[in-house]
Amino acid sequence: MSEPVPPGGTPKSATPKSATPKSATPPSETQSRRASIGARRSPAAEAAILDAARSLLAEKGYAGFSIDEVARRAGAGKPTIYRWWPSKADLFIAVYSADKAAAIVVPDTGALATDLAAYTTELWRFWRETPSGVAFRALLAEAQASEQAMAALRDKFLPLRLADLACVFTRAADRGEIAPADADDLLQLYIGFHWVHLLTGRIGEDAASIERMARLIVRAGRPDTAAPPTR
DSSP: OOOOTTOOOOOOGGGGGOSSSSSSHHHHHHHHTTTTOOOSSOOHHHHHHHHHHHHHHHHHHTTTHHHHHHHHTOOOOOOOOEEESSSSHHHHHHHHHHHHHHHHHHHHOOOOHHHHHHHHHHHHHHHHHHHHHHHHHHHOOOOOTTHHHHIIIIIIIHHHHHHHHHHHHHHHHHHHSOGGGGGHHHHHHHHHHHHHHHHOOOOOOHHHHHHHHHHHHHHHHHHGGGGGOOO
């Protein structure tokens, strides 16, 4: 038996129902959430995370730097951050690398000694005057007690820095200033000079020390003074 129809109305069973349940997620929220998931990074989400990380470093330094706080400030999910940067050290390296690339241009003066002196001067200024530069020493310290931080420093940070400067030594080898076979070792000696000064708090303006180091690197790498091959 059919349900009675009210005057001028429709049967209750024929009343249209909403196509979207009340509990459904609004399309805009779904699209926003999907923008930050998956293998492909959302440029907007990545920029927001790096900006939040940068401002947190400026306020609290490396000791107060945390994924939790970066996620809160960026409005991003922690799983997203950890998928892109597996640790606090990895995220810091991303901020440091971006800041350093914006602040320092690898020089090409036509001579290795002047290239090294110019780069050292700019790098030490970066370490003294920028939040990520100031915090870098803390990463070196953390890496001595954390295998995860050590892996990030050794496997991600150092290869990037060596790649940045490899061209300086390659050009010097092409000009005949240093023996090509010694270029990699000289580059590591040069990195070591930086880090010993950083770890001992000696990164002030010291043109004489910087220029002396640059001359010694060039002298050690001269083809005519290179050590003979072992037999």
